[in-house]
Amino acid sequence: MKSTIQQAIAASPADYTEIRIERRWLTHVGYQRDKLENLEVRIESGGVVRCLKNGGWGISVFNDLSSLSKCIAEASRLAQIVSERGDDGVRLAAVPRVEDEFRAHLEHDFRHIPLQEKVALAENYNRMILGASDKIVSSMVQYVDRFIEKTFANSEGTFLVQELPDITLLLGAVAGDGKGDIQLGSESVGQAGGFEWVKGRGDQARAAADRAVAMLEAAPVQGGQHTVILDPHLAGVFIHEAFGHFCEADFLYKNPRLADVMSLGNAFGLPELQVFDEGFVPGHRGNVPFDDEGVRRTKTQLIKDGRLNSLLHSRETAARMGAEPTGNARATTNEFEPIVRMTNTYIENGSTSVEDMIKGVDRGIYAIGAYGGQTEFELFSFSAEYGYEIIDGEVGGLVRNVVLSGNLFETLRSIDAIGNDRDLYGGVGGCGKGGQSSLPCTVGSPHIRIRNVTIGGE
Amino acid sequence: MNDILKRAAARADRAELYHLQQRSLPVTFDAQGLSVIKARRTEGVALRTIDRGRLGYATTTDLQHPEAVVDAALATAIFGEVVDLDMPAQSPRVDGGRLSTGTATPSPERLIELGMAIRERIAEDNESAELGLEIQSTQDCVRVANTAGLAFEETQSFVEISIEATLAQDDDIYTVSDSHVISDVDTASVDDITQRIRWLLAAGRDVVSAPSGTLPVVFTPHGALAVLLPVASGLSGKSVLLGTSPLGDKLGQPIFDERVCLTDDGSCEGGKRWGSADDEGVASCRTGLVSEGVLSSFYYDLRTAKQAETQSTGNGIKGGFFGGRDFRPAPQPNLSHLILGEGGRCFDELISTISSGLVVDTVMGLGQGNVMAGDFSNNVSAAFLIQDGKMAGRVKNVMIAGNSYQLLKDHLIGLSDRSQWIYGRFRFPALALDGLHVASK
Numbered sequence: 003m004k005s006t007i008q009q010a011i012a013a014s015p016a017d018y019t020e021i022r023i024e025r026r027w028l029t030h031v032g033y034q035r036d037k038l039e040n041l042e043v044r045i046e047s048g049g050v051v052r053c054l055k056n057g058g059w060g061i062s063v064f065n066d067l068s069s070l071s072k073c074i075a076e077a078s079r080l081a082q083i084v085s086e087r088g089d090d091g092v093r094l095a096a097v098p099r100v101e102d103e104f105r106a107h108l109e110h111d112f113r114h115i116p117l118q119e120k121v122a123l124a125e126n127y128n129r130m131i132l133g134a135s136d137k138i139v140s141s142m143v144q145y146v147d148r149f150i151e152k153t154f155a156n157s158e159g160t161f162l163v164q165e166l167p168d169i170t171l172l173l174g175a176v177a178g179d180g181k182g183d184i185q186l187g188s189e190s191v192g193q194a195g196g197f198e199w200v201k202g203r204g205d206q207a208r209a210a211a212d213r214a215v216a217m218l219e220a221a222p223v224q225g226g227q228h229t230v231i232l233d234p235h236l237a238g239v240f241i242h243e244a245f246g247h248f249c250e251a252d253f254l255y256k257n258p259r260l261a262d263v264m265s266l267g268n269a270f271g272l273p274e275l276q277v278f279d280e281g282f283v284p285g286h287r288g289n290v291p292f293d294d295e296g297v298r299r300t301k302t303q304l305i306k307d308g309r310l311n312s313l314l315h316s317r318e319t320a321a322r323m324g325a326e327p328t329g330n331a332r333a334t335t336n337e338f339e340p341i342v343r344m345t346n347t348y349i350e351n352g353s354t355s356v357e358d359m360i361k362g363v364d365r366g367i368y369a370i371g372a373y374g375g376q377t378e379f380e381l382f383s384f385s386a387e388y389g390y391e392i393i394d395g396e397v398g399g400l401v402r403n404v405v406l407s408g409n410l411f412e413t414l415r416s417i418d419a420i421g422n423d424r425d426l427y428g429g430v431g432g433c434g435k436g437g438q439s440s441l442p443c444t445v446g447s448p449h450i451r452i453r454n455v456t457i458g459g460e
Numbered sequence: 461m462n463d464i465l466k467r468a469a470a471r472a473d474r475a476e477l478y479h480l481q482q483r484s485l486p487v488t489f490d491a492q493g494l495s496v497i498k499a500r501r502t503e504g505v506a507l508r509t510i511d512r513g514r515l516g517y518a519t520t521t522d523l524q525h526p527e528a529v530v531d532a533a534l535a536t537a538i539f540g541e542v543v544d545l546d547m548p549a550q551s552p553r554v555d556g557g558r559l560s561t562g563t564a565t566p567s568p569e570r571l572i573e574l575g576m577a578i579r580e581r582i583a584e585d586n587e588s589a590e591l592g593l594e595i596q597s598t599q600d601c602v603r604v605a606n607t608a609g610l611a612f613e614e615t616q617s618f619v620e621i622s623i624e625a626t627l628a629q630d631d632d633i634y635t636v637s638d639s640h641v642i643s644d645v646d647t648a649s650v651d652d653i654t655q656r657i658r659w660l661l662a663a664g665r666d667v668v669s670a671p672s673g674t675l676p677v678v679f680t681p682h683g684a685l686a687v688l689l690p691v692a693s694g695l696s697g698k699s700v701l702l703g704t705s706p707l708g709d710k711l712g713q714p715i716f717d718e719r720v721c722l723t724d725d726g727s728c729e730g731g732k733r734w735g736s737a738d739d740e741g742v743a744s745c746r747t748g749l750v751s752e753g754v755l756s757s758f759y760y761d762l763r764t765a766k767q768a769e770t771q772s773t774g775n776g777i778k779g780g781f782f783g784g785r786d787f788r789p790a791p792q793p794n795l796s797h798l799i800l801g802e803g804g805r806c807f808d809e810l811i812s813t814i815s816s817g818l819v820v821d822t823v824m825g826l827g828q829g830n831v832m833a834g835d836f837s838n839n840v841s842a843a844f845l846i847q848d849g850k851m852a853g854r855v856k857n858v859m860i861a862g863n864s865y866q867l868l869k870d871h872l873i874g875l876s877d878r879s880q881w882i883y884g885r886f887r888f889p890a891l892a893l894d895g896l897h898v899a900s901k
Contacts, residue, residue, distance in 0.1 A: 034702060035702050035703070037541055038539075038540065040790060041515070041516070041517060041539060041540050041541070042517040042518060042519065042536060042790060043517075043518045043532040043533075043535065043536055044520065045518070045519075045521075045528055045529065045532060046504075046519075046520065046521045048502065048521055058494075059496040060497055060498075061496060061497070061498035061499070062498070062499045062500075062501075063501065064501050064502070065501070065502050065503050065504070065522075065523075066501075066503075069501075076499050077499070080497040083497060083569070083572075084495070084496060084497055087493075087494045087572055088492075088494040089492060090492040117535055117536065117538075118538075121539045139704065140702045140703050140704050176703075182833070183833060184704055184706065184830065184832040185830065186830065225859065225861065225899040226899060227901070256590070257626065257628070259628035259633065337500065337502065339498070376825040377824070378824055378841045379633040379635060380633065381856075382824075382839075383824040383825040383838065383839040384825075385825065385829060402830070403830060403837055403861070405825070405829060405838075405861075407825075456899060456901050457859075457899075458839070458899055
């Protein structure tokens with residue numbers, strides 16, 4: 003295949019040409035209540051050609067690998083049209099030429115685990131959840147393993163083959179009180195690893211069920227302004243969603259006003275605040291040995307001592323902003339072009355223990371886990387999975403419907419304590435941006451405490 | 461493709477093949493202008509088998525090796541769920557409808573021209589707005605065939621337009637977005653396509669402080685999604701079978717104010733899921749879900765219909781409430797187009813009755829909160845103050861919360877007399893409700 007690809011590139015009329023070919027294998031086992039709702043296998047292959055001509059991009063996506071030369075001609079033709087009508091010429095920052103291979107090394111390679119064993123594993127967790135209480139009315143257990151082999155080549159001579167494994171497990175429980183109230187509890191595991199990661203998770207299955215049942219008794223959270231302590235998972239989602247996306251340079255050059263706010267050196271929080279995006283942390287879902295432009299991974303410090311230290315770049319944004327590429331150009335599949343994305347993003351440990359953090363709160367909310375979040379520029383909105391009231395420095399009763407929202411910059415400035423218990427979460431699913439959803443990412447943080455957070459509710 | 465179905469039929473009791481060929485051409489503009497054109501040509505199949513009563517499922521894009529997908533489906537069928545479903549034998553009649561314009565697709569140059577016109581129209585009144593725009597022409601060729609005899613094929617072409625406009629001033633960033641599905645680029649009205657964006661930009665220029673408390677809210681058609689999304693999942697036959705719908709035991713009972721009518725209509729022209737059949741080859745139809753406030757039906761695919769001892773309502777859809785066609789997901793009960801019946805008053809009239817409240821157009825975090833129970837809790841991203849019966853500026857940092865089931869039952873003020881399409885999957889009028897919890901910073 004290597005010579006076919008290289009010959010096709012050599013014949014390209016464009017100034018710059020890249021080809022990415024992917025093969026993907028996926029197994030999905032999904033239980034819902036007592037039914038095996040999903041049992042499916044996917045076998046996919048396809049590619050994408052991206053051409054740059056006179057500063058304009060043209061792209062061609064295909065399944066039929068024999069059409070490579072035709073697709074290069076098409077992408078090149080579209081690039082020509084863009085260069086004639088667009089008024090903003092694209093340049094690419096220089097990067098070293100690489101020829102390399104990155105092979106996955108899995109302890110228990112899920113590709114060799116019989117389907118029967120995967121089904122049995124999910125069924126077992128599902129049974130545990132359903133049997134945990136007579137208040138459990140439904141369940142959701144989703145096992146997904148995915149193996150991607152990517153081949154990347156460009157007209158600068160880079161040629162890479164990478165293997166990227168990904169395994170996730172969602173353990174969800176639904177409890178009902180028989181009078182129409184329905185509550186959820188869930189736990190998840192997500193790693194760039196083997197089958198060993200999803201075994202022995204019975205405790206988490208039971209924890210999900212117990213929480214769903216307990217939530218039936220939880221009071222709705224009181225809406226208003228609260229001091230909030232975020233657990234490492236929710237804090238990780240916060241730093242990824244609310245802050246990390248701002249550091250993606252393609253977003254900033256489209257939004258010049260924010261580019262001012264996001265000038266390097268600007269102060270965002272207390273001097274203890276350190277935030278990283280790290281392209282490779284062994285076993286984690288966000289790992290990108292080489293990005294989808296063939297750029298080697300980096301560890302980028304986004305916030306250093308409370309001040310903005312670096313942004314995340316593709317080759318295009320780096321050239322535009324006079325920076326170095328950071329290895330953050332990622333595409334979810336071969337149907338998409340690479341855009342600037344995060345990898346493993348986290349707040350580094352500070353010095354406060356979670357106990358001291360809680361002691362310092364008269365009235366507040368301890369918010370745990372994340373069901374999801376959305377941001378719109380500096381506004382964010384996140385649903386915690388559940389929370390507890392904090393009264394006079396002690397953790398009190400369980401509360402539900404904890405949705406936090408606010409302005410990113412005010413919120414970062416309102417962080418007044420950073421914990422010393424950092425944890426990383428791969429979760430299930432992934433990050434969405436620009437129509438490319440479910441990109442595996444890792445988020446993490448220690449506990450953090452934030453003053454004056456708006457919480458919706460009655 | 462018949463090759464895959466034949467191979468599967470030789471090895472399994474029953475089989476169904478879904479085959480999708482997609483060609484699309486998205487043309488993207490960023491704030492600076494035209495930025496990229498992409499040609500996408502993809503093809504994939506999903507094979508569903510039933511063997512000794514057990515379900516198997518596999519998908520592939522590798523059509524060079526048909527045996528692999530048959531092997532994979534049959535491997536899953538060994539452990540698959542025991543199911544019973546009646547695959548349709550009769551092919552629905554293919555209508556030459558509005559979106560089905562055959563094989564002609566607009567050229568990239570034509571899409572660029574339309575994009576330029578849209579940008580210019582918005583810039584006329586909003587010089588400082590930064591615009592993002594994508595115009596995508598799509599042609600989907602869908603084939604569904606099964607061993608019961610169905611052989612259905614339909615091709616649809618349409619153009620989707622997504623617009624995002626941002627106004628940034630001092631510390632305020634205001635961003636609005638809209639999308640449209642149109643059948644023909646040549647007859648498209650740039651005024652209509654840009655109408656909502658221009659309205660939102662004009663109404664949102666001035667920021668005012670927001671009230672808090674329990675207040676009436678007029679949801680624009682777009683905003684009504686925040687209230688109706690939880691109901692959409694509660695009306696699913698699958699939620700009922702799973703015991704997660706609060707409506708499970710309420711068939712035939714009044715659940716909402718009698719002015720509320722909800723219909724699912726796969727045969728409705730103008731939507732993105734328009735077609736003669738659903739993704740299981742069952743003829744598209746209109747299903748009354750809530751009629752004059754009374755729960756009249758849930759929506760089903762083949763599998764859940766059999767479990768519930770009823771008929772499929774033509775809602776066997778691959779993919780969720782949003783988005784276009786995909787061959788990968790297994791069919792599930794999903795809405796094709798959810799239609800909320802109109803009321804008798806115009807939008808301004810609904811507002812005129814309110815002395816203090818909000819107009820909500822766009823919320824963040826759609827689907828957040830305990831959707832199953834009908835709870836929603838959202839930060840607003842485009843919302844306006846109502847003062848003395850008139851819109852009086854944009855509000856920020858406001859959260860609204862409520863329970864869809866309670867609001868539509870006991871708190872309906874009224875519905876407007878004009879509907880709009882939302883994401884090509886929902887068609888709603890404006891919806892005025894009182895009793896919303898509003899928290900403002």
